[in-house]
Amino acid sequence: MLSENEIQELIRLDKQYVWHPFTQMSDWLEEEPLIVEKGEGCTLIDIRGNRYLDGVSSLWVNVHGHRRAEIDQAVIDQLNRIAHSTFLGLSNTPAVKLAKELVEIMPSGMAKVFYSDNGSTGVEIALKMAFQYWQQCRTPKPAKTRYISLVNGYHGDTIGSVSVGGIDLFHQVYRPLLFDSLKVQAPYCYRCHSGKAYPHCNMTCLNEMEKTMKRHHKEVAAVVIEPLIQGAGGMVTFPEGYTRRVRDMAKKFNILFIADEVATGFGRTGRLFACQHEGIEPDIMVAAKGITGGYLPLAVTVTTQEIFDGFCGKYGEQKTLFHGHTYTANPLACAAALANLEIFRKEETIDRLQDKIVMLKQGLESFLELKHVGDIRQLGFMVGIELVADRETRTPYAYEEKIGIKVIQEARKLGLVIRPLENVVVLTPPLSISPEELRILLKITYHSIRRVTES
Numbered sequence: 001m002l003s004e005n006e007i008q009e010l011i012r013l014d015k016q017y018v019w020h021p022f023t024q025m026s027d028w029l030e031e032e033p034l035i036v037e038k039g040e041g042c043t044l045i046d047i048r049g050n051r052y053l054d055g056v057s058s059l060w061v062n063v064h065g066h067r068r069a070e071i072d073q074a075v076i077d078q079l080n081r082i083a084h085s086t087f088l089g090l091s092n093t094p095a096v097k098l099a100k101e102l103v104e105i106m107p108s109g110m111a112k113v114f115y116s117d118n119g120s121t122g123v124e125i126a127l128k129m130a131f132q133y134w135q136q137c138r139t140p141k142p143a144k145t146r147y148i149s150l151v152n153g154y155h156g157d158t159i160g161s162v163s164v165g166g167i168d169l170f171h172q173v174y175r176p177l178l179f180d181s182l183k184v185q186a187p188y189c190y191r192c193h194s195g196k197a198y199p200h201c202n203m204t205c206l207n208e209m210e211k212t213m214k215r216h217h218k219e220v221a222a223v224v225i226e227p228l229i230q231g232a233g234g235m236v237t238f239p240e241g242y243t244r245r246v247r248d249m250a251k252k253f254n255i256l257f258i259a260d261e262v263a264t265g266f267g268r269t270g271r272l273f274a275c276q277h278e279g280i281e282p283d284i285m286v287a288a289k290g291i292t293g294g295y296l297p298l299a300v301t302v303t304t305q306e307i308f309d310g311f312c313g314k315y316g317e318q319k320t321l322f323h324g325h326t327y328t329a330n331p332l333a334c335a336a337a338l339a340n341l342e343i344f345r346k347e348e349t350i351d352r353l354q355d356k357i358v359m360l361k362q363g364l365e366s367f368l369e370l371k372h373v374g375d376i377r378q379l380g381f382m383v384g385i386e387l388v389a390d391r392e393t394r395t396p397y398a399y400e401e402k403i404g405i406k407v408i409q410e411a412r413k414l415g416l417v418i419r420p421l422e423n424v425v426v427l428t429p430p431l432s433i434s435p436e437e438l439r440i441l442l443k444i445t446y447h448s449i450r451r452v453t454e455s
């Protein structure tokens with residue numbers, strides 16, 4: 001246990017030296033930060049010994065809980081062998097084994113695993129691969145240099161992934177730095193941009209995608225999309241079959257389909273990968289967040305044999321993928337990922353998740369009683385509760401009201417850590433959460449929303 005002096009010193013040092021991501025630091029300096037010291041299961045424990053339910057899986061990464069003995073042990077065992085060696089020109093044991101396992105569990109067609117260490121970078125690599133593929137494949141189409149992506153999409157924070165991003169709040173300020181990409185409206189049924197209602201709309205939102213592909217396919221290398229649900233865009237679920245139709249169109253127009261499963265991968269949506277809900281086989285798939293069970297940074301960009309073959313040739317042809325990071329395929333991270341997958345098998349995590357998904361859905365129904373809950377969206381263990389100033393007119397709260405932040409601050413007082421996306425309260429608990437903890441999660445969230453929006 002830390003003394004009060006030690007606690008105050010840590011807080012002081014944080015405020016003096018640290019710059020936190022996606023955080024208005026002027027506000028941060030006004031508040032007492034929550035400094036995590038320990039975790040166990042679905043609980044975070046701060047330096048004062050306070051316990052909080054980890055309602056967003058430490059930003060959508062934790063899968064089987066904190067301090068899972070099997071993953072702890074796998075990392076320790078790997079530490080006893082080696083912490084890191086380069087993957088440029090060398091290989092390592094856990095990375096080889098993991099690549100095989102990933103190909104086996106991913107949608108069929110996925111054949112080659114390229115490692116990196118975060119989701120943004122994984123997307124960046126997918127974009128480069130798609131671009132370079134068309135420059136040098138067997139029947140090159142060098143004019144295919146552009147991308148199609150969705151409004152409200154999120155693919156990470158590096159310049160390439162921001163270029164295909166569509167969240168103005170995050171991305172607008174960087175516009176002058178970005179390459180141009182073709183942005184197509186995404187489905188957002190609660191705020192349909194053509195004012196229609198599902199299912200009578202017949203998914204007219206697909207028309208713009210089709211038109212864009214038809215007009216531009218000669219210059220488009222790839223379409224990049226978060227399958228089935230836009231995560232950081234506010235947990236916006238797509239109508240059933242939408243992603244599948246985009247995939248089919250892409251094939252028809254000879255455009256590569258990049259599935260960004262960074263958020264949705266590893267069970268988060270109730271299947272191992274979101275693409276599997278609709279039988280989608282991407283050309284390139286990116287995964288990260290849940291891959292190590294929430295332990296260590298790791299990402300993969302996985303491709304078909306066909307894409308891979310486009311990069312093979314005589315050394316002098318310079319068809320190599322000129323990309324690689326210093327910590328690519330870090331053995332500790334790969335060992336954690338192997339242990340993570342082992343638990344999925346051993347505990348039949350996906351099967352056992354199904355009842356909890358139903359329980360979560362039923363628990364959320366009561367939230368509609370709350371006057372300022374506009375829309376509730378769920379896909380598996382991804383939930384977005386959209387708060388509105390006026391339910392009749394669906395008028396959003398003003399940004400300055402910080403309504404989402406107020407709700408999570410209230411929740412924190414009651415022992416729950418969550419993080420909003422503007423006016424959307426997000427719940428993404430670890431897949432291992434117990435029914436009892438799930439009830440607590442729902443209860444605290446409900447009361448926090450009520451207290452903040454009805455006071």
Ligand SMILES: *Cc1c(COP(=O)(O)O)cnc(C)c1O
Nearest residue numbers: 118119120154155156231262263
């Ligand atoms: C989180 C996320 C990313 C970025 O991953 P980082 O590891 O934060 O760089 C990319 N795409 C999607 C869909 C994400 O949710």
